[in-house]
Amino acid sequence: MPRSPRNGDKLLNGQITFWQVVAAYVFALVGGSISTLLRLTHRPLCALISFAAGTLLGVTLFAILPESLTDCPWWAVALAAATGYALFFFLSTYVHHVCPACAASHFDADATKHFSEIASALIVALAIHSTTDGLALGIGQEAQSTTAGQWSLFSALCIHKIPEGLALGSLLIGAGWPRARALSWVAAVEATTLLGGMIGFFFLANTSSFWLALFMAHVGGGFLYLAAHAVLGEMLKHGKGLVLKSFSLGVGLIGGLNILLRTLAS
Numbered sequence: 001m002p003r004s005p006r007n008g009d010k011l012l013n014g015q016i017t018f019w020q021v022v023a024a025y026v027f028a029l030v031g032g033s034i035s036t037l038l039r040l041t042h043r044p045l046c047a048l049i050s051f052a053a054g055t056l057l058g059v060t061l062f063a064i065l066p067e068s069l070t071d072c073p074w075w076a077v078a079l080a081a082a083t084g085y086a087l088f089f090f091l092s093t094y095v096h097h098v099c100p101a102c103a104a105s106h107f108d109a110d111a112t113k114h115f116s117e118i119a120s121a122l123i124v125a126l127a128i129h130s131t132t133d134g135l136a137l138g139i140g141q142e143a144q145s146t147t148a149g150q151w152s153l154f155s156a157l158c159i160h161k162i163p164e165g166l167a168l169g170s171l172l173i174g175a176g177w178p179r180a181r182a183l184s185w186v187a188a189v190e191a192t193t194l195l196g197g198m199i200g201f202f203f204l205a206n207t208s209s210f211w212l213a214l215f216m217a218h219v220g221g222g223f224l225y226l227a228a229h230a231v232l233g234e235m236l237k238h239g240k241g242l243v244l245k246s247f248s249l250g251v252g253l254i255g256g257l258n259i260l261l262r263t264l265a266s
Contacts, residue, residue, distance in 0.1 A: 013141040014201065020154045021137045021197030025190055027158045028130075031165025032186030036179040045163065045170075047246040052160040053230035054250020056223040059156035061251075062258045063149040064220035071213035080214040084221025091128060092229070096121035098129040099164060099226055126168065126189055129222075131196035133157055136219045138200020143212040148261035152254050159250070160226075165190060 068077045091098045136153060144150040165186050172182035204215070227247075235243045 013205075017138060017141055017197065017201050020140070021134055021194055024133065024137060024154070024157050024161050024197075025193050027161040028165035028190040028193065029183075029187055031162040031167075032169040032183050032190075033165075034162075035166045035169030035173060035186075036183050043242070045166065047242055048163045048166070049230050050243045050246035051250040052156075052163050053227040054247040054252075055156040055159045055254050056250075057227040057247075058251040058254025059152045060220040060223045060227075062255050063144060063146075063152040064216050064223070067144055067146065067149050068213040068217040068220070071209045072217070076214060077217045080217035081221035081224065084218040084223075085225045086221075087218075088129070088222045088225040088229075091125050092225075096125040097229075098125045099167075099230070122171075123189055126164075127192040130164075130190055130192040131199075132219060132222060133161075134193040134196020134198075135200040135204065136196075136216065137193075138197040138202075139205045139212055139215065140200075142205045143209075143216045146262065147265055148258045151261060152258055155257060156223075156254055161190070161193075 065077060065081070068080070072080075088098050137157060140150050140153050144153060168189065169182050169186050172185055173179060177185070204212070231243060231247050
């Protein structure tokens with residue numbers, strides 16, 4: 001059945017969604033700004049990437065999949081998650097890495113030297129990724145039936161946006177772009193998060209709970225790909241200790257947040 005919230009609830013959900021989407025965009029800009037102000041070594045970036053990957057896995061395991069299973073049979077959720085994973089796998093394999101942070105170890109000096117050859121593919125892939133992030137937030141107030149699920153999704157995406165903006169800005173600067181121009185392009189590409197949020201809230205949020213749950217499972221499948229891709233890439237290049245510790249902290253943060261919010265709501 002389509003969800004039919006009262007006008008007051010709809011207005012409140014709209015306000016929350018608006019500020020969540022804007023906040024996610026701002027976090028991406030913060031990451032881009034850091035890349036223009038500081039020259040980070042890969043070790044702290046590796047820790048941040050792994051931590052953010054852990055939050056994506058955490059929100060998928062503790063919020064997205066459990067709540068999707070309340071409205072859909074397990075096989076439908078599994079199929080939807082598989083399509084989300086397959087979409088990002090296809091984009092990363094045949095177009096470009098969908099997340100510069102999750103694939104940071106793949107961007108070497110040669111990539112920055114030939115950036116002009118990959119720029120269009122990178123922008124298209126990242127725009128699709130960011131639009132998906134925005135869509136998830138746009139329907140989150142309707143698709144996630146619990147406060148824990150809603151705020152876990154928001155927290156994970158905001159944390160993820162920092163290394164995403166930082167990695168994109170660093171890549172642009174490494175390719176020789178002026179810092180101001182690099183930041184403006186980070187802002188432009190990440191603005192697709194805002195677009196996704198508007199599409200999700202105005203055009204998708206009032207669909208049936210069944211289809212909302214399936215779409216969130218699809219998003220969760222994409223998060224699983226990003227988490228696995230980030231962690232495996234960092235482990236192969238930079239060792240297991242720091243990566244696994246940071247990744248575990250990210251998973252634990254979202255798990256702890258879920259437990260806290262569910263306890264407060266009970």
